[in-house]
Amino acid sequence: MKWKKFTLTTTTEAVDLVSSMFDDIGIEGIEIEDNIPLTEKETKGMFIDILPELPPDEGVAKVSFYLDDDADVEEMLRKVNEGLDELELFTDLGARSIAASETEDKDWINNWKQYFKPFTVDNILIKPTWETIPEEHKDKLLVQIDPGTAFGTGMHETTQLCIRQLEKHVHSEAKILDVGTGSGILGITALKLGAKEVWGTDLDENAITAVGENLEANGISNECFHVLQGNIIDDPAVKDWAGYGKYDIAVANILADVIILLVNEIPAHLKKGGYFITSGIINMKEEAVKAAFAANDELEVIEITYQGDWVSVTARKK
Numbered sequence: 164m165k166w167k168k169f170t171l172t173t174t175t176e177a178v179d180l181v182s183s184m185f186d187d188i189g190i191e192g193i194e195i196e197d198n199i200p201l202t203e204k205e206t207k208g209m210f211i212d213i214l215p216e217l218p219p220d221e222g223v224a225k226v227s228f229y230l231d232d233d234a235d236v237e238e239m240l241r242k243v244n245e246g247l248d249e250l251e252l253f254t255d256l257g258a259r260s261i262a263a264s265e266t267e268d269k270d271w272i273n274n275w276k277q278y279f280k281p282f283t284v285d286n287i288l289i290k291p292t293w294e295t296i297p298e299e300h301k302d303k304l305l306v307q308i309d310p311g312t313a314f315g316t317g318m319h320e321t322t323q324l325c326i327r328q329l330e331k332h333v334h335s336e337a338k339i340l341d342v343g344t345g346s347g348i349l350g351i352t353a354l355k356l357g358a359k360e361v362w363g364t365d366l367d368e369n370a371i372t373a374v375g376e377n378l379e380a381n382g383i384s385n386e387c388f389h390v391l392q393g394n395i396i397d398d399p400a401v402k403d404w405a406g407y408g409k410y411d412i413a414v415a416n417i418l419a420d421v422i423i424l425l426v427n428e429i430p431a432h433l434k435k436g437g438y439f440i441t442s443g444i445i446n447m448k449e450e451a452v453k454a455a456f457a458a459n460d461e462l463e464v465i466e467i468t469y470q471g472d473w474v475s476v477t478a479r480k481k
């Protein structure tokens with residue numbers, strides 16, 4: 164499908180106002196190019212899988228929007244200019260120029276792909292499905308991933324913390340419960356490490372599609388990786404689907420507040436001696452998560468590991 168792309172060059176300070184004006188006049192799906200790095204406060208506790216390196220900020224920002232072939236371009240540009248006239252009364256819009264171009268595809272959904280390159284975690288090579296295997300990593304255990312719009316390239320510290328724990332505890336025959344599976348990266352890595360079966364859940368419907376595609380990319384049968392959209396914490400159907408007392412390992416890389424709730428849910432699904440590998444815990448929540456484990460009689464914390472600002476807690480069912 165052909166799209167007309169319109170790019171407004173303006174100032175960094177005007178971006179929020181311009182974006183909300185675009186929204187008011189019915190423009191959906193804008194794209195912002197602004198070289199302001201997120202502050203530590205803004206990113207603290209947020210899962211951001213890929214943060215690109217940015218050139219220096221010069222106070223200039225671009226806001227783009229797309230119109231399809233059926234759109235009344237003249238009318239929309241009239242509304243945009245009217246909106247900009249109003250905004251100009253109380254903010255500096257800078258150059259305020261609008262450049263038009265034509266594109267086959269509005270590809271903002273895929274722009275992040277340029278920052279996702281093959282990398283290794285110990286002896287595992289994690290590679291975007293569209294890249295080739297680097298010569299120097301031909302001997303590594305290969306995991307191919309396209310997260311699509313789900314979470315999980317493997318680049319995030321928390322995913323890597325979980326992968327390192329999986330390396331320690333996965334054995335052949337292991338059954339794995341992957342809560343918050345996202346792209347399926349942890350379950351797929353476990354299967355590549357020799358696990359027998361994975362059962363994955365996620366609230367995000369995009370995860371279900373992503374897992375299917377990633378299984379195919381890795382040549383893994385979907386009989387080894389079962390996946391369901393839903394919440395194991397409060398949905399009895401999801402609990403029953405996952406089954407009880409059958410897992411050697413449960414892994415969950417989700418925000419600390421969710422891990423705290425999972426601490427009371429997961430033991431029912433683990434075998435005696437089974438491991439619960441967690442991450443997604445920002446360091447300021449470490450104590451709260453440890454307290455939740457300590458209050459649970461069935462689990463015993465056996466290891467805590469760190470990467471950057473993130474924490475991973477591994478426990479064993481007594």
Ligand SMILES: C[S@@+](CC[C@H](N)C(=O)[O-])C[C@H]1O[C@@H](n2cnc3c(N)ncnc32)[C@H](O)[C@@H]1O
Pocket residue numbers: 210313314315316317319321322325342343344345346347348349364365366367370393394395396416417418421443
């Ligand atoms: C940080 S991502 C982890 C994805 C992948 N496992 C990884 O390690 O890269 C967390 C995922 O958990 C999902 N999620 C959040 N709360 C959940 C819950 N209660 N049950 C299942 N999934 C949940 C989110 O939709 C998201 O896909």
